[in-house]
Amino acid sequence: MKQSVIIIGGGIAGMEAAASLARMGIEVTIVEKENALGGHLLQWDRLFPDRKRSDEVLEYLKKEMDSSISVETGCSVKEISRENGNFRIILDNEKILNGNALLLATGYDLFNARKKEEYGYGIYENVITSAELEGFLRKNPQPGLMKGFQVKRIGIIHCVGSRDEKVGNLYCSKLCCITAVKQAIEIREILPDVEVFCFYMDLRMFDRHFEEMYYEAQKKWGVHFIRGRLSEADENPDHTLILKVEDTLTGLPLKMTVDALILMVGMTPSAGTKKLADMAGALSGEDGFLMPSDEHLQPNETTVPGLFLTGAVKGPVSVGNTLADARAAALKIYEYFSRMAG
Amino acid sequence: MKIEGKKRIWQDYQKEIADDSYFYVRSCVRQNFFPASEKIFLKILKEELFKDIYENASHTTCSGIGYHSDVVPFETTMTIIARQFALMTEAGYENFVSSCITSFGLYSEVLETWNHFPEVEDRIREHLLKATGRQFNKPKNLAHASDVIYKFRKEIGERGKFRLINCKSGKPLKGVEHIGCHYSKMFPSKGIGGAEYPYVLVGMIEEWGGEVIDYPERRHCCGFGFRQYLVKANRGYSIACSKKKFESMEPYHPDFILTNCPGCPMFLDRWQYAISEMEGKTYGPDGQGIPVLTYEELAGLILGYNPWDLGLQVHQVPVEPLLDKMGIPYNPETKFLGKNGEDLGRPEAPSFLHFYPETK
Secondary structure (H helix, E strand, O other): OEEEEEEOOOOOHHHHHHHHHHHEEEOOEEEEEEOOOOOOHOOOEEEOOOOEEEHHHHHHHHOOOOOOOOOOOOOOOOEEEEEOOOEEEEOOOEEEEEEOOOEEOOEEEEEOOHHHHHOOOOOOOOEEEEHHHHHHHHHHHOOOOOOOOOEEEEEEEEOOOOOEEHEEEOOOOOOHHHHHHHHHHHHHHHHHOEEEEEOOOOOOOOOHHHOOOOOOOOHOOOOOOEOOEEEEEEEEOOOOOOOOOEEOOOOEEEEEEEOEOOOOOOOEEEOOHHHHHHHHOEEEEOOOOEOEEEEEEEEEEEOOOOOOEOOHHOOOOOOOHEEEEEEHHHHHHHHHHHHHHH | OHHHHHHHHHHHHOOOOOOOOEEEOOOOHHHHHHHHHHHHHHHHHHHHHOOOOOOOEEEEOOOHHHHOOOOHHHHHHHHHHHHHHHHHHHHOOEEEEEOOHHHEEEEEEEEHHHOOOOOHHHHHHHHHHHHHOOOOOOEEEEEHHHHHHHHHHHHHHEEEEOOOOOOOOOOOOEEEEEEOOHHOOOHHOOOOOOOOOOOHHHHHHHHOOOOOOOOOOOOOOOOOOHHHHHHHHHHHHHHHHHHHHHHHHHHHHEEEEEEEEOOOHHHHHHHHHHHHHHHOOOOOOHHOOOEEEEEHHHHHHOOOOOOOOOOOOHHOOOHHHHHHHHHOOOHHHHHOOOOOOOOOOOOOOOOOOOOOEEEE
């Protein structure tokens, strides 16, 4: 009899794990709350560091998806129970799914920038998030970012909702720095006369080619990097914004007017993850992301036999690393079934 | 500015304000700065809204200025505050209303401290008992007096004789609102509207017909900032802070400034005079300043009280331009008469600020 896996979450982690499992001859069902697979990548334009179009990644994942994979979109999980080592899931449309293993791939939510009230998101006209800029770039890769007036300066704020005790997120979302560098370059490409200022705490260029991209942003594109955290933004009558920052390298307070502000929103545990984890028996860390049984040796396993984790449900992670983690999770599930079979 | 965004935030920061039966504590300094404000608050509560409000002559300072100046230890402050709660308990009240913003912030801080560290509360109870023989219940409801006026803003508006509308043009008067730092900056959830876009004064201005100005430096300090003023050598910072605000609000042509703190109206009012003397600069048209009001004074004007009974004659920035715009009658001849009709004498006219009644 074929072994079966239920994957909750149809973002890139869930899709890649499903494809890998199907290739191993395992029966897979994906449950996705949205109406389409793809997760956050559906809204994104290009990926760092090579500027690959996100659509290319999605196309690759869709092609990989075997026709044997069942997909339940537009529905949420109502109940998870475990009987005789197997998982039984009831969806909100009352459909019942049974699986020999369960893979949680519920990803992340973007930090709600409204929580940083002093930055004026949702209140000032020209404050947007990094995700909204991606959406804009996806649709309008042409000059003329702001309508009605000439844009001269754009500010990019790093660490919005990350490394911030005030909003309860002590962790680093780690991908916002490189996203800021990528987006700063893209703004300079499409609006060459616009000055771009990145306000950062640290620049955490942790992965291959990231540091080079940061240098490119400075040397080739003239992006300004100012070490200092935004204390507040205020709006002028013409909708330009006054930023108040302490430049911690010069030790001086800085006040600057920009035409638009882009907030690099961090990653937070997705809304339904805690409830799902509680139902399935997975443990959450203090940051709200789920905990594998061992972060070094068993990054995809949990303390519940047959329950696995993959992708950003465990914390902020890049697209490339998510796909690698999804393949690793699939392999671990295969090994689990092999052990069970004896 | 997207008003829907602000409304969303305002919805997040609402708090319960008791409906009646208040134990009221006065401020140390407000009766000198704005002598009628607290009296008017009591009058409005008792005679307009028919509420039960009680104060006790044994009430003392909360020690807030000493505490924030690092001369009174927190342990002492907590015991003093415990004594105020004991006075409330002995009088049979449960709803505590503070006139002072610093006190309100400190009461909030002490209650929050006791909430997190019950052993500290036990220790303070012991200190108070040993020192005074008193015991206390914590208030069921803690509010700032501006919260109470905010709560009854509709009733005050309905009973009012005047509105924040220019009687000649029919247009809303434009107001700058400035809350005290200790109202909600320490505990955003304790203030109506939170700390970044506070609503407590906005609600009053809007309800009474006016329009609120958003200007870039609206979050900036009024100029008091405790050490900026209390340390004499720092007073340049104090006036520089106020000046920064005036310069920022000036292009919006505000008709008045509304405040809810003891310090803010003092500094926003007095420093306008000082700046005019130092630089010849005034921030209203034709040598006028921008009148600065406490929320009680504004409520009193709305209700049609005599401006001189509200103590508006002791403001450094004359309020007559605002009274004229609102169509409020006043007698210039009685401006500097005491309550018993005695002539208190006229202050020396400023060099640049327009002075009423005209003397030059």
